[in-house]
Amino acid sequence: MWNNQVIIMLLEGIRDTLYMTLMSTVIGYVIGLPMGILLAVTDRDGIRPNAVIYKLLDVTANLIRSVPFLILLIVLIPFTRFVVGKSYGPTATIVPLVIAAAPYIARMVESSLKEVDAGVIEAARSMGASDFAVITRVMLVEARTSLIVGATISLGTILGYSAMAGTVGGGGLGDIAIRYGYTRWQTDIMVVTVILLVILFQIFQTAGMKLASHLDKRK
Amino acid sequence: MAAIEVRHLYKSFTQKGMTVEALSDINLTVEQGDIYGIIGMSGAGKSTLVRCFNYLERPTDGQVLIEGRELGSLTEKELRVQRSEIAMIFQNFNLLMQKNVLDNICFPMRLSGKKKSEARQRARELLAMVGLAEKERAYPAQLSGGQKQRVAIARALACEPKILLCDEATSALDPQTTAAILELLREINRSLGITIIIITHQMSVIREVCNRVAIIERGVLVENGRVEEIFSHPKSRAARELILRDGPGGAGEGDRPVLPERMSGGKKLRIVFSENSAFEPLIANMILKFGAPVNILRADTKNVGGVAKGEMILGLPEDGHLQIDIEKYLKEKGLEIEEVTGDVE
Missing domain, CATH: 3.30.70.260 (ACT domain)
Structure with a gap:
């Protein structure tokens, strides 16, 4: 059974998984990063408290995060079809992945930014820094290490979600594992895909943590 | 014109429906070139007061005038410009931990739009002035407390301030380092003519460097005037207490004078x-x-x-x-x- 066809399929699976995971993380950050910043800034002890904006984002994030991903995937099928034109395949999977990932990323960013020492923010304000400057030049810089750790964790989670999308024909390694391992009882192929997923996860995790630690100047 | 003038300043905080009066009816004048001490026990309101001097805390009532300009009348943008002329240093130094010493000092200059090369040059001059020229590539985590405060002082001087606010700047330092930092502040005051406000709970700090002092107790200014005058003739109970607590000798804390168990009766x-x-x-x-x-x-x-x-x-x-x-x-x-x-x- 280890013919060329299977190997090509697995390689394509890796490619599709990487594509879905990385694209979803990037787009997830495009939405989640500003959302997380807004959450940190508008919270009661943030630099510009705003109960209305905070509550709105807070409820939205909780709402999406409380729906299990598998169900979100199915619920979003009409929306996905509207955006991408079809509901299966790697590109289509990016839509629910982003929607699930963005609030998750926002929470990660929020908690990273809240770790920034209030004293340093106060010092910047005493120098005449605007709110924007405090966010871009103090909070994001000081929280850099924690933000990268957060990104690493998010990436791992999204990788897991992308595999779950295989149940509805999402493509990638998860899809292969479900089609061959579950539907066709070809356990060997499933085991190989699982090993590949584990290796991918390890690579992301190790690289992210190395980068975070390399950029941390606190020690 | 007075460097800082505070008129009938009140500040209250509302927490869970309870209003706490942190400062009430504070009046004081700091002249150009003064080293003005503000002393009080912790919780007396002195840190809140000093934050009113640059409007990091907005007073509930009353006025703060910096060289005749009333801070309350400034727009948000004007206030930010004004703040860049009032530097501040802190008990915990508050340096950017992810930036090296040189970039920390460049930070306020970059905020106010100075070119990177110019900022670096000035930062190097300032580092030499505070005696840390060889540490420009170090990160704050690699420095001692005294060195961190020197970097903070260099950073504070970067935008050529007229006023320097020191919020318990020596409280986290040991006695020798405290003495060295106070000497540096005195030098800055003398050579650059910068008016310095020193917030502290240690009378020894006031005694070492200040020419004027105000004593704050539970949000009220109980006494102010020339330092020698207050040491010679403390009028308020708070002043007497602070002088008594002031240990003999250096700027250290902890070595409290030994008091007789009971002061005998009689005169x-x-x-x-x-x-x-x-x-x-x-x-x-x-x-x-x-x-x-x-x-x-x-x-x-x-x-x-x-x-x-x-x-x-x-x-x-x-x-x-x-x-x-x-x-x-x-x-x-x-x-x-x-x-x-x-x-x-």
Whole structure:
């Protein structure tokens, strides 16, 4: 059974998984990063408290995060079809992945930014820094290490979600594992895909943590 | 024109429906070139007060004038520009931990739009001035407390401020480092003419560098004036307490004076020696003259603004006539005396 066809399929699976995971993380950050910043800034002890904006984002994030991903995937099928034109395949999977990932990323960013020492923010304000400057030049810089750790964790989670999308024909390694391992009882192929997923996860995790630690100047 | 003028300043905080009055009716004037100390126990409101000087805290009522400009009348943008002229240093240094020393000092200059190369050049000059020229590539985590505060001072001076606010700037430092940082502040005051405000709970800090002092107790300014004056004639209970707590010798804390268990009854006098009388054996002469013993309840010598000031509390004999004679004698010798009533802690 280890013919060329299977190997090509697995390689394509890796490619599709990487594509879905990385694209979803990037787009997830495009939405989640500003959302997380807004959450940190508008919270009661943030630099510009705003109960209305905070509550709105807070409820939205909780709402999406409380729906299990598998169900979100199915619920979003009409929306996905509207955006991408079809509901299966790697590109289509990016839509629910982003929607699930963005609030998750926002929470990660929020908690990273809240770790920034209030004293340093106060010092910047005493120098005449605007709110924007405090966010871009103090909070994001000081929280850099924690933000990268957060990104690493998010990436791992999204990788897991992308595999779950295989149940509805999402493509990638998860899809292969479900089609061959579950539907066709070809356990060997499933085991190989699982090993590949584990290796991918390890690579992301190790690289992210190395980068975070390399950029941390606190020690 | 006064560097800072505070008029009828009030500040209250509302927490869970409870209003706490942090500052009430504060009036004070800081002249150009002053090193002005603001002292009080923790929770007295001194940190809140100093944050009103650059409007990091907005007063509930009253005015703060910086060189005649009322901060309350400025727009948000004007206020930010004004703040860049009032530098501030902190107890915990508050350096950017992810940036090296040079970039930390460049930070305020970059905020105000200075070119990177110019900012770096000035930062190097400032680093040399605070004696850390070789540390420009180090990160704050690699520096000692005293070095961090030096970097913070260099950063504070970057935008050529007219006023420097120091919020418990030496409280996290050991006595030697404290003395060195205070010396640096004095040097900055002298050579650059920057007005300095020092917030502290240590009377020794006030004594070492300040020329004027205000004493804050539970949000109220209880006493202010020249430092020597307040050391010689403290009027408020808070001032007396702070002077008593001020340990002998250096700027260190912790070595509290040993107080007698019980100050005996009868009349007690607090006498202050000025520079001349400190060398004359006055007490000995007095005892010889009247043939009556006095009880020395407390004695201390302090360096106040470069002048040695001796302070002594005497328990006088019971004899009323003798007491009057002794007081007269001491006054004739040119000593400042004051009766101490009640329990001296």
